[in-house]
Ligand SMILES: CCCCCCCC/C=C\C/C=C/C(=O)SCCNC(=O)CCNC(=O)[C@H](O)C(C)(C)COP(=O)(O)OP(=O)(O)OC[C@H]1O[C@@H](n2cnc3c(N)ncnc32)[C@H](O)[C@@H]1OP(=O)(O)O
């Protein structure tokens with residue numbers, strides 16, 4: 001860059017950075033990028049549809065800088081902008097007649113930077129899942145047409161995990177045919193629901209139902225909170241924002257205090273349980289049927305994780321192909337690309353591989369969920385425990401992986417990864433929420449472990465199992481490690497057997513430990529608590545095995561060209577091997593593999609880094625993520641990293657004048673205290 005151009009901070013070269021261009025020119029995958037993009041979008045038509053949505057959104061300045069503009073704005077303005085974006089987004093949905101799926105694409109395109117997400121993510125799905133047909137006819141179109149805006153208010157100050165401990169109460173008054181809602185204690189105050197603080201006028205409030213002094217468990221109550229005339233809180237309602245968070249500060253997560261708020265009997269959402277005019281309680285389906293909205297969101301989070309990692313690996317791979325630092329070969333005149341260092345590849349490629357892995361895994365999970373949901377809608381709850389286990393577990397595992405890998409990606413960009421303009425810091429902080437929302441990860445792993453213990457006991461008693469736990473019927477004596485040569489480490493089917501055996505061993509160990517403690521006289525709850533750590537380990541091992549199988553099978557179903565197959569298979573092998581090496585202790589301890597196999601696997605792991613390297617830029621280009629979506633100065637398609645960094649300094653309020661007012665107020669009087677102005 002010339003000195004003149006350096007002074008012109010607004011200039012971004014019109015050409016792609018030759019460092020990135022050479023990557024694209026040299027990758028044999030480049031001509032096939034659109035084939036991968038079509039897989040990720042679910043078909044070429046969908047790619048075109050997404051790009052059309054991007055064009056619509058990004059011609060509007062309101063959305064153009066959405067991924068990054070919040071850095072410079074006070075909370076109040078961020079919220080206002082988030083509401084403005086929400087309203088514009090809803091209007092565009094109506095104008096262009098977007099389906100729910102297309103609306104979902106628009107939300108990804110703007111990187112979730114809007115305030116009223118809970119209306120679409122939880123309020124409408126909960127209405128659909130928890131209402132009777134009559135209630136749906138009354139409420140759903142109002143919600144879909146944005147005549148009412150709502151949230152899902154379950155968590156309280158004192159309880160998020162333990163739903164049976166919720167203290168908000170809905171007491172039935174048969175004389176007026178109303179429910180009276182109260183948050184009678186400090187700990188019962190609703191706390192966290194998105195868009196509750198300032199935005200919504202309705203909430204589905206999860207409360208313990210009381211009839212004639214008798215408790216009937218947690219149920220959903222559709223409750224108006226604010227006047228539809230002037231948006232003021234209705235009588236008995238106190239509501240506000242809970243304050244700034246690590247991220248998501250466009251969202252007004254709120255608190256809610258209810259004091260004798262009366263709602264008509266018809267506002268209890270009665271698909272799963274009913275209260276008659278006279279106050280007679282009946283229920284149908286399993287007792288946990290009211291937990292169903294959470295299953296859907298957990299399934300959705302797995303896909304979010306894949307999208308988050310696609311964004312971050314786009315940034316880190318492109319940046320690593322542009323950045324040069326030190327040199328591998330002292331005779332070379334040029335410094336080396338950091339992407340050529342094996343250690344850098346080891347930081348960056350796990351994210352890339354996991355982005356693809358979670359894409360395939362989330363697709364399978366979604367299909368499995370839709371199938372089970374259709375059965376449930378017909379009154380068949382047979383597969384509910386299995387989908388609860390899969391959705392809760394995959395949410396936990398993918399959120400855990402995502403947070404860990406994202407932070408490594410951020411570090412892989414060195415100092416520049418610490419700049420807000422890299423967008424990686426905000427991405428890490430946002431992903432951290434996914435570990436907690438929709439069920440805290442450890443708690444969800446323990447739900448999986450509970451299911452596994454039951455299935456293991458059934459297997460031991462001779463029952464034939466189906467679904468994800470079918471393998472628990474195996475005879476462990478018959479296992480011998482299928483990896484007999486270094487070449488076997490590339491065979492994912494063989495590696496899946498290794499994962500399966502490790503899961504079996506860890507589950508059977510947890511079961512043995514529990515049994516030992518109970519037979520030794522410990523009470524059930526004490527024995528459980530004394531083995532929670534092993535139970536979580538067993539759950540993770542099971543979920544990782546399930547993930548591998550779903551990924552492998554999903555890949556097997558693809559009809560793809562040879563170069564694409566080779567590139568995607570490299571990622572599959574790397575992901576499979578990487579997660580064995582990462583958990584080496586468990587695999588060795590369970591004797592799923594031996595020391596020689598571990599050596600071979602480690603060699604294969606680094607060999608795969610070199611295999612992936614030439615196609616790395618093409619593999620992130622294939623995500624086809626718009627620069628405005630990831631919003632990072634480090635990760636744009638043109639690779640003009642340094643120019644974009646310089647340009648971004650123009651957005652900094654401190655740079656709007658040469659001499660800041662604080663100089664006159666504080667620094668100048670201090671410097672001149674000894675009359676040094678003559679110096
Ligand atoms: C850049 C992109 C990032 C975007 C980020 C956006 C963030 C915003 C997104 C979303 C907003 C977040 C919203 C929320 O968080 S809403 C609140 C979510 N809350 C929870 O998830 C609460 C978690 N707790 C629970 O789910 C339960 O309490 C529990 C499962 C931990 C325990 O339940 P409980 O009734 O107390 O326990 P029991 O021991 O009595 O029951 C276990 C029994 O129940 C079965 N079961 C549990 N859950 C379900 C279910 N969902 N469906 C079906 N069955 C269920 C379980 O299998 C056991 O069965 P059993 O063994 O046969 O007895």
Ligand SMILES: Cc1cc2nc3c(=O)[nH]c(=O)nc-3n(C[C@H](O)[C@H](O)[C@H](O)COP(=O)(O)OP(=O)(O)OC[C@H]3O[C@@H](n4cnc5c(N)ncnc54)[C@H](O)[C@@H]3O)c2cc1C
Nearest residue numbers: 152153154155159160161192193194433436438439440442
């Ligand atoms: C960004 C964000 C958005 C949210 N949006 C909403 C929303 O829209 N609506 C809503 O209702 N809620 C919302 N929540 C709340 C969220 O669902 C809860 O925070 C979550 O379910 C965890 O519950 P908790 O906060 O009570 O954690 P806790 O349960 O108190 O967890 C704290 C610790 O205790 C441990 N622990 C708790 N119980 C057990 C157990 N049984 N066994 C072992 N360990 C245990 C956990 O593992 C964890 O380490 C949101 C939260 C966040 C962060």
